[in-house]
Amino acid sequence: MTFSPLEVGPVEPEDDVVEEDLRIPAWRLLIGNPITLISVLVLVAVVIIAVIGQWIAPYGINEIDVPRALQGPSGAHWLGTDDLGRDIFSRILVATRVSIQVAVVSVLFAFVIGVTLGIVSGYVGGWVDAVLMRIVDVMFAFPVILLALAIIAILGPSVASTTLAIGVVYTPIFARVARASTLSARTETFVQVSQTMGTPTWRILLKRILPNIAAPLMVQTSLSLAFAILSEAALSFLGLGVQPPQPSWGRMLYDAQGFVGQAWWMSVFPGAAIFITVLAFNLVGDGLRDVMDPKQRSIMEARKRR
Amino acid sequence: MSEVVLDVRDLKVAIGRREIVHGVSFAVQKGQTLGIVGESGSGKSLTVLAATGLLDAPASRVTGSSKLSGQELVGASPAALRAVHGNTVGFVFQDPATSLNPLLTLERQITEPIEVHRHASRREARARALELLEAVGIPKPEARLSAYPHQLSGGQRQRVMIAIALANDPELLIADEPTTALDVTTQAQIIDLVKDLQQRTGTAVVWISHDLGVISRVAEDVLVLRHGDAIEHRPILELLDDPSDAYTQELLQARPVIGKHHPAPADPEQPVVLEVSGLDVRFSVSTPSGKEEVHAVDDVSFTLRRGHTLGIVGESGSGKSTIANALTGIVAADAGSAVLEGDELLGKRRSRQVRRKLAMVFQDPFSSLDPKARVQDSIAEPLIVHGLHKGSRDERIRELLGLVELPAQMAQRYPHELSGGQRQRVSIARALALEPSVMILDEATASLDVSIQAKVLALLTRLQVDLGLTYLFIAHDLAIVQQMSHDVLVLQNGKTQEYRSAAELFDAPESDYTRTLLDAVLPERPVG
Amino acid sequence: GGVDLNGSGSGSAPAGGNAAANGGGALTAAISAEPDQLDPNKTSSYASFEVLENVYDTLVAPDAKGQMQPDLATSWKTSSDQLTWTFAMRDGVKFSDGTPLTAQNVAYTYNRIIKGKLSPSWRFASVTSVSAPDDKTVEIKVKTPTPNLLTLIGGFKGVGIVEEKNVTGNKIGRDPIGSGPFVVSDWVSGDHITLKPNANYWGTKPKLASVTYRFISDGNTAITALKNGEIQWTDVIPPQQVKGLQGNSAVKTAVVPSNDYQYLTMNQKHAPFNNVAVRQAIAWAIDRQAIVQATTYGTGTPNQLAIPKQSQWYTEYDKYSKDENKAKALFAQAGYKGGTINFMATSDYPETVTTAQIIASALQPYGINVKIKTVDFATFLSDQGAGNWDMYMMSWIGNIDPAEYYFSQQRTDQSFNFQHYSNAEVDKLLDAGAIETDQAKRKDDYAKAATIVADEASYIYLYNPAVIQAWSPKLTGYEARSDKAIRFGSASISQ
């Protein structure tokens, strides 16, 4: 059959009109919510501090000065000093990088491995799915803290092993989310269309499935970042995370444990740093969920237009 | 003149900043039925929900007046509205699959309004529920009282909805597209049921539908809505015989009616493109009580010649889609053969080249386009996968858009920025990109409004003539099958009931089943 | 004080039966961990001994000054060749189940430890045989004169005398039968162990109606519980809390110098620590005052040798102080230009981590990059044995006799000489001290050996930590001891 290029005929005006193009870009909606906007700004600040923290810190993070130890907040030491006389403000600034780095790298790890497993498992199905999901089930049934403890114990405590431990713990979660979304995306008609056209599987996974499960994954990512920061803090709180003298927020809390009574500033400020960052990630996640969820989104758009 | 049950004056509905219903007025009298027609999104449901105080959209505003037996409902207190709902007004909604609570027994769902409004005892309410189930024609109502919705068929669920709506002998029954999701035969039964009950109880009815055929069967008066405006409000026969508004005329025009349109003649000497014989598909469905087998397609054979259209028609669940899916390889066939231009399709891994020769257009234009891909990316996919474009890819995309009568700028849009009709055109363009030997159209126009359906059908016919396309046309609407097909295959429970040329089949149906189908088709104009 | 919410105490009838006799009240004490088991010969956990101290007796026992005094044995003598020790047993001693405790039980216990190679078996290294010629006599034969035998068999409840029936019946781990003032009556896993007075106790009957040990690992929690009156005694006190507690009149706080010591050591198998000058340079480079302050908050006592001041074996020595010039000169003399060294610390002993950081900061000016590796104690112990470390800080605890302070850690090839120190002179002195029976000469041997060890910086001794305990003023008749033995036998509590 030959397709002779037809003249592009006169286009008759369609009278089933589309709603006028009032779509507001997702990011505009996102920052239109004041809470989300503040959270985004907080995160931007956190990232900037993570990058330049060591240059703006007023003191060296390991300037030990025992006679100056355990001083409360003052003009010289805005957030006080710790048990070795180090400046807490400087340590919090510098610690930002480690905390963010651990969170980002571990979630990236979990995302790449988990999503790959989940998509393949959900799309291919059959025994591949059965085997992969049993492995994920085993990891789920396995007590999370123990898994992390064990990984760190095996590799010895360090930033790298903390990162890996958190990454491994979160991998099955990403796998589950990706698989569940893939299972429903797989039955979408547009995927069937691609299948009937003979589009190769890898292309379907990459071009059809992945973009369409991006919303739950993005939400999961931002929530996981929040939890990864908490996990780093918890592991460090047990003395298993970042190694001294390098500061991390959780490590600082761990060091502060014995001083809760007499030096509240040692635990309150790193705790606040964790809390604020985690809260910001969670709120951005919430905002993303609202924007990504089509139903929520049209409600927001309706309000916006009012 | 008998008494007015519902009197609506200058009703306006706004959601957010947007006013959707711009001042609609109408009235319904006791024992009378008012039909409301209009395209999807014209504001039919909003009008009725707002008039009865059941609208629950966030940020909605209703002005105007709506009096139910003299009681003002616009702006009434929630408690006052609750006293009316389920008591003096009963509601039947469109989708029987989701409008019943899946976790409660039928008894519970039917007795609820009786107990709440009539303060009836359990036993009295139960007796009334039995009576109602019997009245709406549910067999063995005693046993059904303790059943759950999922144990009923779609038609039965809609009957239960009607039973609930009529539980307290309402003065007004609101029926919002109550038969749209049902088969033609079931639809006819439900219409008769409501008319029958109405005669007995004298209830006033407001019946919403986008199908003028249904309205002309049930209603005495019609209100035509368009973009939230009432265009015509007249007795039905008057409207059918002498539509005054251009839009009403178009609606009437676009309505598929048997015998009105015919496909362009096709040359019977054309070579056979697709030869299907003995096609058999079974599904094993695992239920907790063991594996069950569904014989979805049972020994179906047909041939399709170049430039011809074969229509496949049948009720929901009769196996139409399964035939299409078996041909495209989405499901595996258990027996039979399908030869497409010399290549066997079934039973082995087909080459990409063979896949290309079979293109499919699906029913739902919303889900068959990737919402994350621009129009041009969707159309480009077959071009890239099969390396089909000779010159520039953009050039070819523009050409294909032209074929389906869409402007080239549409290439940049995302599916949600298109209307249903436009989306279906994009789907067709994407199918055309494959330069297929056979195009399968599975209910390709079923979800479109009549006027748009008419345009798409016209487009398909033009393409067939211009490009010599071959169609496998699947639909449940006999009128459009008749309009499109050279040959027709009638399917029931996976079995072929009749397979003949369209002209013969519609003139003199041979099987009983075909005749039932034809009888259930709504007449163009009600008598008297 | 707050509301007394202590739920245990009353309730079940005391096991001893004569509750009427002791109106001393119920004591609840918080210890930092749960005992792993209560077999004194097998356990090595301090938590177990905090309980067992009140349940078992030894042949002899140290008094508050560390002098060995009669316990189950009333007297002893040594043969003229110093190779046979004969002990006379106390009359009328019974186990808490009423069975008489005789010399046979002593022989059984010691042989159990020796033959079973149980953890205290090192205490019997020089013992060739233990026998009970009759019910009243225990005879111990040794290879070489063992002047510290009394400390070895009495300094520690790990050599408490056990009942054979209790061992063979596999009960001893959770229901131990001893002859001490109390008997274990209840053990709720993870929460508490309760002791009741031993009705058959040979000594002065305890006044307390019961002692309940609760397991609280967190110092703040323990102190809160003490202030609330939920507990009346605890030793779960971070040193930094001492100052605050001392100012609190509702709590009695004891800070007593202990017989433990903290030290720093370097792996002499690894360069540059095989060079004595580098080790000495480090000894001059560090700021001991800062370490003691930061780890003990003034509760520890700086000491450049192991043995604390209160001991009769104390030797004075204070050669080192922070002196950058000396340190530089010594590094230069060794030709050491700096580099990276691995410091092993353990999170189970937070002072090691704190010290590590101070040392890291102190050595930085000399171009030394100290990499701190914090591991848990299990890993620490493995790595300590495997030798993959350059430097670590640890403590050595429960010492009474000078041999315990120096021999196994400084004698060439001894099992705890992980730093691989070897000095013929020191070896000779330590060997001589082990068998020297003349007290003064013996003290001199150890003083000489210790001075060489410190001079050559095999160990850099840092300080003697304190025993820190706090209790409610209601608790009377209790005293904190340097050997960390917690004895409630003569305590009582007012309501």
Added chain:
Amino acid sequence: MRTRLIYSVIVLFGVSILAFSIVHLVPGDPVRIALGTRYTPEAYTALRQASGLDQPLLVQYFQYVGHAVTGDLGVSFRSGQPVTTALLSRLPATISLAVVGIIIGLAISLVAGVWAAMHEGGVGDGLIRLASQFGVSVPDFWMGLLLISLFSAKLGWLPSSGYTAITDDPVDWLKHVILPGATVGLVAGAIMTRYVRSAVLDVRSMSYVRTARSKGLPPRMVTFRHIVRNALIPIVTITGIQLATILGGVLVVEVVFAWPGLGNLVYTAVQNRDYPLIQGSILLIAAMFLLVNFIVDVIYALVDPRIRLS
């Protein structure tokens, strides 16, 4: 249900393999830990042999699994107590904390979540969402310390730590369990509130809810009989997940409150490298996880006739 059982056994088997390999990969010598700081090399070898640690790993594993199948999880390396006994003795405290925590969490989340969903978009909804975000973002050990310093140290109303068995003294049990239960419950409640809210929102837009309203039913009936009841499946799911998490040991909270739960036991077991005890706890926690999942399935069937009747 049978497939469910087979599936559980497979998962448990996988867990045992993972547990065993991980436990033996972890460096650190249990024998040295057990012997303490002073011992002789002979004592070391003797104990190593006595505890079977000198055998090849594969042999150790199959011996372990062989015994485990008969319910014998071995004896604790440190205490000599049978692992099964040690684990069972921790169950009452673990279950107390889990039950109280989950009840508090459920109470909070049902009230706040349903209310927020029914008032979607309002100020109250916004506050509840924000509050739940605060709850999710606070480190739980932190929350525990806060509660102790307020209710125990400052006000002296409740004990700061410890545990009494409910069979010994129910009142005292309650006093002890409130603070740790609240710590666990507040965090769980914050997480669950979000799920309850979105589950209720989903149901609220269903067509049958409009049907219920069209019957003129009182709002309470619409909310509870029609909306909440249909939202139960996702609520039960998230409750199950939370319950399994708490049962598996909320280590840091248990440490803060000196709570004799499984988390504490596991933590000490890891410190001591008490292999049989670690493996036993992992198996128990995994088994409880599977049991909770099973119960959740049963509840699904109870709630939903579509599952029950098909």
